[in-house]
Amino acid sequence: DAGITQSPRYKITETGRQVTLMCHQTWSHSYMFWYRQDLGHGLRLIYYSAAADITDKGEVPDGYVVSRSKTENFPLTLESATRSQTSVYFCASKEGLAGVNEQFFGPGTRLTVL
C-alpha cells in the first residue's frame, strides 16, 4: 500500500525493556520525522532525518535512538523504556529540500510502558 505506515499500532511493554517502533514510507521522501504526542504538550519532535544516514535531534531526544539505513525506513528505538515514554508516537515524511511541502503523518503507535 502506498503511503506511510507504522508498526505496531499498539504496544505494551515494561520498564527497562528495549522497544523499536517501525516507520515505512513508499514515496521516497527525503525527510522523515518522529514526534510524540502527550496531553498538554501537543506534538513534540524527537528526531528527524534529512536523508539516509543523516539524522538529527529534535526537542525531546533523550532515551531514544534512530537510524536510517534506507530512505523508506526510519525506526525509533527506546533503549530502556521508562513510564514517561508512555505516549502516542507519530512518524511523518515529506519531500523536498525546503519547508514548502507538507508533512504526511502515519497513523500513530500508542505505547504504554508499565
Place this chain on the structure above:
Amino acid sequence: AQKVTQAQTEISVVEKEDVTLDCVYETRDTTYYLFWYKQPPSGELVFLIRRNSFDEQNEISGRYSWNFQKSTSSFNFTITASQVVDSAVYFCALSEANSGYALNFGKGTSLLVTP
C-alpha cells in the same frame, strides 16, 4: 520557549456558529512556513493548509478560511457555519530551516461542535 501559541485550549460552539481558532507564532527567520492540521477523534493528523512567510494573502476553502498577518505574527483559522464533523483538535505549526523544517506545533485547540 513555545514558538507557537494556541491560547484557546477548548472551544465549544453550537452547530452553524462561526468559530475562529487563534495561532500566534514566534520566529527570527525571514523564510518560514505555517501549517494547520486537524486531528479528529480517530487520531490521525490531517493536513489543512500551508502558508509561506512571503504570502500574506488570505485563503478560503469552502467553509474554512485563514488569516495570515505578519505584523501580529498570527495565522488564525475560521470555520464558518460549523458542523458536528468539525469536532476535532486543531494544531497550528511553524516550520523553520534551522530544525530541518520539522514542525513546531502549538498545543492544539479542541473544538467541540454540538447539534
